[in-house]
Amino acid sequence: MQHLTNGISLGSLYALIAIGYTMVYGILRLINFAHGEIFMMSLYFAFYGVAMFAMPWYIAFIVTILITAVLGMLVERAAYKSLRDAPRITIMVSAIGASFFIQNLAIVLFGGRPKTVPTVEVLSGVIKLGSVSLQRLTLVIPVVTILLLFLLMFLVNQTKTGMAMRAVSKDYETARLMGIDVNKIITITFGIGSALAAIGGIMWGAKFPKIDPFVGTMPGIKCFIAAVLGGIGNIPGAVIGGFILGIGEIMLIAFLPSLTGYRDAFAFILLIIILLFKPTGIMGEKIAEKV
Template sequence: MSFSLFMQHLTNGISLGSLYALIAIGYTMVYGILRLINFAHGEIFMMSLYFAFYGVAIFAMPWYVSFIVTVIITCMLGMLVERAAYKTLRDSPRITVMVSAIGASFFLQNLAVVLFGGRPKAFPTVQIFTDVIKIGTVSLQRLTLIIPVATIMLLYSLLYLVNKTKTGMAMRAVSKDHETARLMGVDVNRTITITFGIGSILAAFGGIMWGMKFPQIQPFMGVMPGLKCFIAAVIGGVGNIYGAVIGGFILGIGEIMLVAMLPQLTGYRDAFAFVLLIVILLLKPTGIMGEKISEKV
């Protein structure tokens, strides 16, 4: 493999890993506060693509207006899902909440089929992002370079929110202990709802960039990216934001390099994520940056 081809594959891997990282952060934030996996997160990602599509195709919005509206609506959808599927079960057994999360996932899938139809649709392309640029001997879409930059900017914005604001302080307090946080005057329900909203905003950004990179959408498209981003969160250490980012990059770069160096294994690209998950769970069950968490009795 020539150096220019290697760099092209590496850049594509970093771009894909950035998308995985954005969506994985949503999983890890919810787990960090509620100690449960939001299985509907992949479907929220999917719905964001339809919101953006219809904003441009049906309501004739400029692409930038449609994308902003998409982020807002997706945020509201995430908070609505939390209110409907999680809030009423706050004190229920974990298995009950997990079943509710899976039910929310299936509900959103089938709602998308009813509202949008089952046929695949072509996501609108934006010329400024799809233009091909050359860096030396490497030819890349401009979007391939924009995605990692956007991911880093969103990551640092999130870290600023978590570490430097009162809302972030409340989120960190709730992640440690709900009851103690409540006694200290933290509105636990509001903080959890905000966390779902922030995770959904990141899913919306990831969905928009995913749609421009892979411009075909259908109601069940959130399943595999959702599973892979969950795996990325587990690999990095579920509950750890940096871990989710690291896991996303490992998964994205690994997938692209597997296909590039061993093209005969192209059909097993999706299996790579699950094999990697098994290896990580065997070697370091808490993930690369995860910590052991004792269950409350």
């Protein structure tokens, strides 16, 4: 039970970040490789808000989410907007370039030396349930993830903006003819995905307080794998993929401690298996490529 709760907590973090990947892919059919670096920047925003500007933690977290959302929209404008009709390979190269640019910008701005996120007392307390000891944060993370999933599904399925997102995901040329501002919808999508990455980053920093300019690389790759596992382009699928990956990782090292060094390899093995036997993922659908 102790390991299961830890796995659910880690899976919730993966799910939050994976949603950003799957939202962008669902609309633009491209992988935003800079998403892991946006997650990393949110950690630094939170760190400096609390440590340097002495903001109360809840104010620092709100500011972090807003700034990260703006950063995501700026990345979309700078790296993707002008390539809207370019070949997929061109957009992919631009995404990789944006990722390296943000990573190196962080090294220049914040330095390469690791920093420690200040402890938030509200989240760091320990709760005992029988023989199971849980950090309060371990219970908070899944609850926040599920609440955000429901809010996001409401946005996508019940609002005009969500309707426009679904229209753009089907065919943005036709959506444009129907009067939808495609550029605005894509920018909003990047903003929402980046805000979710910021929330995930804040909770990641509370759980794993060490941060550096490369902290987003491996979580970013794993969350991409979670999105593929669940069916990239499908929001509930990304959440399911995140939970499967997080619980699988923790259970692997719990029951087979000799394989602890192969913890990261587990995600890549899972990716290979899903691509071999169900390339569309658990909840994904086959989509015809546009020529």
